[in-house]
Amino acid sequence: MIVDDIYRENYSRELIMDNKRIRNTLSLKDSLKSSKIKPGIIAEYKRKSPSGFNNIVNNDIFKYYNKIKESVAGFSILTEPHYFNGNQLDAVSVQCYSKPILIKDFISSTDMIKSSYMIGGDVFLLIADFLDYNKIREFIRYGASLNMEVLLEIHDMKKIGNIYPDENVLLGYNRRNLETLKIEDESENAYDFLKKFGLPLVLESGISLENVEALPIKKYDGLLIGTALLSGEGLINKIASGKND
Numbered sequence: 001m002i003v004d005d006i007y008r009e010n011y012s013r014e015l016i017m018d019n020k021r022i023r024n025t026l027s028l029k030d031s032l033k034s035s036k037i038k039p040g041i042i043a044e045y046k047r048k049s050p051s052g053f054n055n056i057v058n059n060d061i062f063k064y065y066n067k068i069k070e071s072v073a074g075f076s077i078l079t080e081p082h083y084f085n086g087n088q089l090d091a092v093s094v095q096c097y098s099k100p101i102l103i104k105d106f107i108s109s110t111d112m113i114k115s116s117y118m119i120g121g122d123v124f125l126l127i128a129d130f131l132d133y134n135k136i137r138e139f140i141r142y143g144a145s146l147n148m149e150v151l152l153e154i155h156d157m158k159k160i161g162n163i164y165p166d167e168n169v170l171l172g173y174n175r176r177n178l179e180t181l182k183i184e185d186e187s188e189n190a191y192d193f194l195k196k197f198g199l200p201l202v203l204e205s206g207i208s209l210e211n212v213e214a215l216p217i218k219k220y221d222g223l224l225i226g227t228a229l230l231s232g233e234g235l236i237n238k239i240a241s242g243k244n245d
């Protein structure tokens with residue numbers, strides 16, 4: 001399975017460990033709270049993905065973020081090099097926008113967290129479906145020591161016991177099953193499970209112009225969107241119009 005391969009390949013990853021930060025960390029929690037557009041949008045930049053996306057329309061990261069920076073609460077940068085053609089230097093280069101940067105990678109070590117900090121990351125991703133509780137707790141606490149926040153995402157609600165709800169955590173529900181790569185939406189059900197932790201909630205994956213009005217997006221504090229924003233226009237305005245009430 002692709003995600004298992006990615007985690008295995010982590011052991012041979014070359015990571016940036018010299019300090020390329022140009023500023024202190026920023027809070028994605030605060031940025032979502034103060035976002036004029038509700039829920040706040042976390043705009044993901046990626047070149048390609050295993051589920052078949054290829055970034056043809058918005059492959060210039062600066063032109064892309066210059067176009068949407070006033071409307072979004074944060075950036076998400078895919079840094080996994082093999083299946084997403086990601087590059088850690090993308091994160092280094094977008095610190096200048098002073099928007100919280102989520103380092104989207106398949107983190108499985110404190111070295112990867114430290115590297116995420118060194119390249120200018122403010123938040124990093126942990127995936128509850130693939131890490132055990134003790135590792136998640138260790139990584140969240142290590143992130144807190146670097147003043148970083150953590151997006152702890154889940155798809156399979158049977159893994160809800162892996163959630164360690166510390167104060168630097170945001171919880172994400174990924175609509176995509178990362179084992180099958182298929183969108184299997186349980187966003188209503190997930191909200192009912194996750195709201196009890198009292199943390200900001202982020203809905204992720206497969207959010208588009210076609211389905212956004214049917215999704216319970218107003219129950220979430222943030223929307224993590226990649227493909228639909230990288231492929232065309234209109235989605236930000238539709239979310240901003242608030243036609244989901």
Ligand SMILES: O=C(O)c1ccccc1NCC(=O)[C@H](O)[C@H](O)COP(=O)(O)O
Pocket residue numbers: 002003044046049050051052174176178181204205206207224225226227228
């Ligand atoms: O998107 C994939 O194909 C994928 C495959 C395996 C692991 C992770 C994957 N995507 C990461 C994400 O969660 C999405 O990039 C992110 O939620 C944005 O989704 P979208 O708006 O559908 O591009």
